[in-house]
Amino acid sequence: MRIVLQRVSQASVSIDNKIISAIKEGYLILLGIEDADTSEDIKWLCNKTVKMRIFNDENGVMNLSLQDIDGEALIISQFTLHASTKKGNRPGYIKAARPEVAIPLYEEFIREFEKTFGKKVGSGVFGADMKVSLLNDGPVTIVLDSKNKE
Numbered sequence: 513m514r515i516v517l518q519r520v521s522q523a524s525v526s527i528d529n530k531i532i533s534a535i536k537e538g539y540l541i542l543l544g545i546e547d548a549d550t551s552e553d554i555k556w557l558c559n560k561t562v563k564m565r566i567f568n569d570e571n572g573v574m575n576l577s578l579q580d581i582d583g584e585a586l587i588i589s590q591f592t593l594h595a596s597t598k599k600g601n602r603p604g605y606i607k608a609a610r611p612e613v614a615i616p617l618y619e620e621f622i623r624e625f626e627k628t629f630g631k632k633v634g635s636g637v638f639g640a641d642m643k644v645s646l647l648n649d650g651p652v653t654i655v656l657d658s659k660n661k662e
Contacts, residue, residue, distance in 0.1 A: 513553040513617075513659075514593045516542040519566050519652035523586045525636045526643045533634030537567075538583030540646050543621060544593025545614040546607045553658035554621050558628045566652050574652070578629065585633040587625060588644055589618050611639060 517539055524534035541561065567576040567583070578585065591614070595603035609617065615638050622635055636642045 513546065513549040513557055513621075514544040514655065514657045515557060515561065516590075516593065517561060517564065517566075517654045517656060518542075518646060519649045520586075521647040521649045523644070523646040525586065525588055525634070526645070527637060527640050532637065533586055535584035535586045535634050537581065537649070539578055539585040540644070541585060541587045541625075542590040542593060543587055543618065544590055545609045545617050545621075546594050547609045547613055549609065549617055549658070551620065551624075554617065554624050556658050556661070557656060558621065558624045560656060562625070562628045564654070566654065585625065585629065586635065587622055587633055588636040588642065589614070589638045614638070 520535070520538060520540045522534070522536050523540040524531050526532065539561070562579060563577050565577050566574050567578070567581045569575040591605055591608040592603070594608040595605060596607060597603050608614070618638050622633060626633055636644075
């Protein structure tokens, strides 16, 4: 399981020109799921992400977590995070989980994130043609992969 975590001043997701979810200061999380992912991957990523200290304290040092700032989160499924670009110029998505595997894991990730974070989060619609808007703060963007815990 792989996420792109972006610290944002605001973010929203729209479908058919209608905003379905919007947040102010917090995280935009792009979530890529592969067939090998399990509940353990979800727990590790949620715990790590909620506790990640990437918000500025009173001295301008990234020392505060999402909980510390009482921020918000928006979680969007994005199968392209598992793109393979090894051969040719057209990405392959063989590692990305098919919907019958990915949808339950996506929904579980949202539930686990809310449980770990302690409040509701926004989300997109799995498989929909979504338009994501964000104002990246910093910019701060971090990639986390549950199979490569660096």
